Amino acid sequence: MEETNTDSTVCEPVILRTKPVIRGNNRAAFRGNNQRIIPGSNEPAILEKGIKGTVVTVNRMEYCAFIKRKDKIESRDIFAREASILNEIHQKQFFVADTCKFDIIKTQRGVEAVNVKIEEHNINSISKLPKIPKKRKQ
Incomplete structure (x- = not known):
């Protein structure tokens, strides 16, 4: 995921990457703490x-x-x-x-x-x- 740092003196927010983004099957999956989150697959199994x-x-x-x-x-x-x-x-x-x-x-x-x-x-x-x-x- 990405965090936004708004404490800087610049008017534009600074984006910091904290977790890597995984790409597969033409979909982006974001790595959470212990799980993968794939956009569009909110159905529980x-x-x-x-x-x-x-x-x-x-x-x-x-x-x-x-x-x-x-x-x-x-x-x-x-x-x-x-x-x-x-x-x-x-x-x-x-x-x-x-x-x-x-x-x-x-x-x-x-x-x-x-x-x-x-x-x-x-x-x-x-x-x-x-x-x-x-x-x-x-």
């Missing part, structure tokens, strides 16, 4: 398909959840958005202990579950949550 897992954490305010893989239990939980649920028409929501099938993509912030198909809703786990008492007016 699917890393794995057809993974089964269980929802362990749900955030209703952010419309997201974390899914625990069944095949690799020691791996980190995978982030999933409610917008990526495919088979639910009316109620695109995650519930704790839902079993689902999904694909994994690599994003800038890590891995993310996409094409989520909820196989079984476990709504019984919701009734076991403790009720929050209302505050009484004095």
Whole structure:
């Protein structure tokens, strides 16, 4: 990438080259810290398909959840958005202990579950949550 130095006394900015530019296939690719960025290829690639897992954490305010893989239990939980649920028409929501099938993509912030198909809703786990008492007016 190139940096612009505006601290000089000259009116024109001075351009400093900090990272080398790689050219290939008639496209310029810029080298980042640990990755290559090719203009026009912003689509994330699917890393794995057809993974089964269980929802362990749900955030209703952010419309997201974390899914625990069944095949690799020691791996980190995978982030999933409610917008990526495919088979639910009316109620695109995650519930704790839902079993689902999904694909994994690599994003800038890590891995993310996409094409989520909820196989079984476990709504019984919701009734076991403790009720929050209302505050009484004095």
